[in-house]
Amino acid sequence: MKKTILAMSAAALLMTGCGGSEAEAPAPKKAIAPAEHAEAAHHEKHWNYEENGPAHWDEFSKTCGTGHTQSPINIIPGKSVEMNHQYDLSMHEDVHTSASVIDNGHSIKVTPKTGGEITLHGEKFKLLQFHFHGKSEHTVDGKRYDMVVHMVHQNPKTKQLAVVAVFFKEGKADPILDKVINNVGGEIEVDPQDLLPKDTAHYYHYIGSLTTPPCSENVQWYLLKEPVEASKEQIEAFRKYYVDNERPVQELYDRHVESN
Numbered sequence: 055m056k057k058t059i060l061a062m063s064a065a066a067l068l069m070t071g072c073g074g075s076e077a078e079a080p081a082p083k084k085a086i087a088p089a090e091h092a093e094a095a096h097h098e099k100h101w102n103y104e105e106n107g108p109a110h111w112d113e114f115s116k117t118c119g120t121g122h123t124q125s126p127i128n129i130i131p132g133k134s135v136e137m138n139h140q141y142d143l144s145m146h147e148d149v150h151t152s153a154s155v156i157d158n159g160h161s162i163k164v165t166p167k168t169g170g171e172i173t174l175h176g177e178k179f180k181l182l183q184f185h186f187h188g189k190s191e192h193t194v195d196g197k198r199y200d201m202v203v204h205m206v207h208q209n210p211k212t213k214q215l216a217v218v219a220v221f222f223k224e225g226k227a228d229p230i231l232d233k234v235i236n237n238v239g240g241e242i243e244v245d246p247q248d249l250l251p252k253d254t255a256h257y258y259h260y261i262g263s264l265t266t267p268p269c270s271e272n273v274q275w276y277l278l279k280e281p282v283e284a285s286k287e288q289i290e291a292f293r294k295y296y297v298d299n300e301r302p303v304q305e306l307y308d309r310h311v312e313s314n
């Protein structure tokens with residue numbers, strides 16, 4: 055991370071809608087300007103990817119240290135098991151909407167006014183937000199992709215989260231990434247469907263956690279197998295904001311990774 059370390063906002067925590075900061079949970083404000091934000095939390099200790107990095111996150115939420123279903127993980131394709139159809143994913147993200155783009159101190163986060171949704175076993179999960187990491191957090195056979203977008207969804211009834219990860223590899227320019235990078239602190243028009251690869255029918259699935267404090271568990275993860283592309287310039291432009299905002303991979307313990 056190259057930017058000044060910013061404090062975590064209620065908004066950042068609230069990406070999750072579950073768990074959250076007991077200590078400072080003011081009524082969620084709109085995007086808080088980073089300067090104001092840093093000032094407000096001047097004296098408090100906050101998690102980050104540097105001196106208060108992943109090895110210290112249990113000081114912010116115990117689950118980060120003791121949880122046995124944490125994310126990200128390394129995926130070993132040869133060790134995955136056949137997909138349980140109960141977890142089949144169907145995606146309906148084709149909604150043209152305006153969206154706010156903020157730098158929340160840990161990532162660049164895009165919050166659409168009207169989200170699309172995914173369906174798992176008849177249950178709908180609404181798209182809350184999507185955000186980017188300067189390298190992928192999950193690895194496949196130990197390999198990190200050049201970037202990743204995490205599309206965070208929530209079941210409005212049960213509050214369970216489901217995150218769809220789309221990997222980026224270096225190649226041609228991505229249509230959404232330029233808009234995002236060029237409008238941090240502003241608004242964009244976006245169709246989240248444009249983040250997806252052609253093939254959304256093949257993925258890895260497992261049950262994990264948020265990859266940032268509070269590291270809440272029981273998150274349904276879907277990692278699409280087909281990556282999308284971003285140009286070298288776009289990857290570099292994003293990494294001017296964040297390059298090392300990824301948590302190391304966590305123990306699998308007795309979990310299985312499913313694949314189709």
Ligand SMILES: [Zn+2]
Pocket residue numbers: 185186187204265
């Ligand atoms: Zn993420």
